[in-house]
Amino acid sequence: MVTAALRPSEVLVDETAIYDNVQHALTRLPKHTELFAVVKADGYGHGLLRTARVAQAAGATGFCVAVLDEALALRQAQFTEPILVLGIIEPAYAGIAAANHIAVPVGDRDWLTAASVVLTAAGTLPKLAVHFAIDSGMGRIGFRDAATLASAAEQIADSDQYTLEGVFTHFATADSPDDAYFKEQVAKFNDCLAALPTRPRYVHVSNSATSLWHAACHGNMIRYGVAMYGLNPSGRAIPTTPYELEPALSVVSRLSFTKLLHAGDAVSYGATYHASGDEWIGTVPMGYADGWLRRLQGFHVLIEGQACEIVGRVCMDQFMVRMPEPFAVGTKVTLVGRSGAAAITLQDVADYADTIHYEIACNLTARLPRRSVRPLA
Numbered sequence: 417m418v419t420a421a422l423r424p425s426e427v428l429v430d431e432t433a434i435y436d437n438v439q440h441a442l443t444r445l446p447k448h449t450e451l452f453a454v455v456k457a458d459g460y461g462h463g464l465l466r467t468a469r470v471a472q473a474a475g476a477t478g479f480c481v482a483v484l485d486e487a488l489a490l491r492q493a494q495f496t497e498p499i500l501v502l503g504i505i506e507p508a509y510a511g512i513a514a515a516n517h518i519a520v521p522v523g524d525r526d527w528l529t530a531a532s533v534v535l536t537a538a539g540t541l542p543k544l545a546v547h548f549a550i551d552s553g554m555g556r557i558g559f560r561d562a563a564t565l566a567s568a569a570e571q572i573a574d575s576d577q578y579t580l581e582g583v584f585t586h587f588a589t590a591d592s593p594d595d596a597y598f599k600e601q602v603a604k605f606n607d608c609l610a611a612l613p614t615r616p617r618y619v620h621v622s623n624s625a626t627s628l629w630h631a632a633c634h635g636n637m638i639r640y641g642v643a644m645y646g647l648n649p650s651g652r653a654i655p656t657t658p659y660e661l662e663p664a665l666s667v668v669s670r671l672s673f674t675k676l677l678h679a680g681d682a683v684s685y686g687a688t689y690h691a692s693g694d695e696w697i698g699t700v701p702m703g704y705a706d707g708w709l710r711r712l713q714g715f716h717v718l719i720e721g722q723a724c725e726i727v728g729r730v731c732m733d734q735f736m737v738r739m740p741e742p743f744a745v746g747t748k749v750t751l752v753g754r755s756g757a758a759a760i761t762l763q764d765v766a767d768y769a770d771t772i773h774y775e776i777a778c779n780l781t782a783r784l785p786r787r788s789v790r791p792l793a
């Protein structure tokens with residue numbers, strides 16, 4: 417996708433906020449517990465390399481990504497820290513992971529057998545670092561019982577192809593006020609862990625929510641994702657966090673066109689909106705192709721601190737807002753962030769769109785340039 421550098425719509429990324437969030441998390445961790453920054457999905461829309469660099473400066477000692485390509489992008493940018501891919505990679509690419517010192521998750525013995533064939537064919541390579549994934553109740557990837565896990569450990573015990581670098585699980589309800597299911601998962605993980613003859617270097621169970629609200633079960637590394645970007649992992653379900661999270665992302669644009677409509681004049685596809693009298697309408701050069709969802713019709717943006725309703729359907733590349741006064745073409749429009757005394761958070765957008773802030777942030781497409789504000793020196 418072409419990045420639209422010559423259009424005034426952009427994502428602003430507050431580097432200092434990310435830095436502070438990482439530092440706050442680190443301050444709470446017991447000694448010898450590491451923080452891996454989760455920078456998958458282009459750093460949750462904030463930019464992969466920028467986010468990785470800031471997290472590294474703040475004390476992150478490794479990275480988690482979702483797919484092998486993201487790990488390779490970090491290596492190509494000269495990041496030398498440990499990197500863990502969180503999703504299962506195809507055995508065919510095991511050699512690429514090994515050659516680039518990228519760790520991968522393993523959730524069954526078949527994967528080890530299949531990747532072993534690939535690694536043998538590839539010839540001399542560094543050992544492939546694997547993290548055993550334990551499915552303690554997430555139902556996504558991983559060993560589901562202690563016996564199979566133990567036999568996988570045996571399978572690679574004397575291997576010259578694999579090294580067991582980690583063991584981990586992922587919680588389904590760490591962001592919920594009800595911790596009954598969470599406790600069941602902890603118990604299952606601990607049972608599985610006990611079946612391993614030796615503990616690998618990394619034992620890790622914590623995403624942001626676990627690190628914030630279940631500090632007792634950190635393991636010795638946390639996979640710190642959404643909180644690094646200043647977002648409460650629970651949405652609004654658990655409103656308080658042990659330290660203040662500073663949101664890092666804003667979305668801004670400028671009015672590209674304005675006009676005065678009269679009673680009955682229609683706006684946008686389907687003519688779903690009609691002016692009820694004289695109304696100033698502004699056009700914002702951004703649309704659902706930028707990730708500003710069509711269902712945000714009826715939501716609002718901020719212009720000079722005033723809420724302006726999104727009227728008519730959001731188009732692919734533009735949408736219209738009703739303005740309390742005739743703001744000039746070129747006037748700043750805040751879609752996410754602060755404007756005067758008012759603010760719109762990603763959570764506000766998510767609430768209106770009936771989804772979670774993770775999805776809104778990740779949906780902001782590559783057509784929107786990312787620009788750092790409050791950059792690290």
Ligand SMILES: Cc1ncc(COP(=O)(O)O)c(C=O)c1O
Nearest residue numbers: 454502586623624639640641642
């Ligand atoms: C296995 C795993 N660990 C950690 C994370 C980070 O989660 P969060 O962004 O909620 O901190 C994710 C995110 O999806 C994940 O899948």
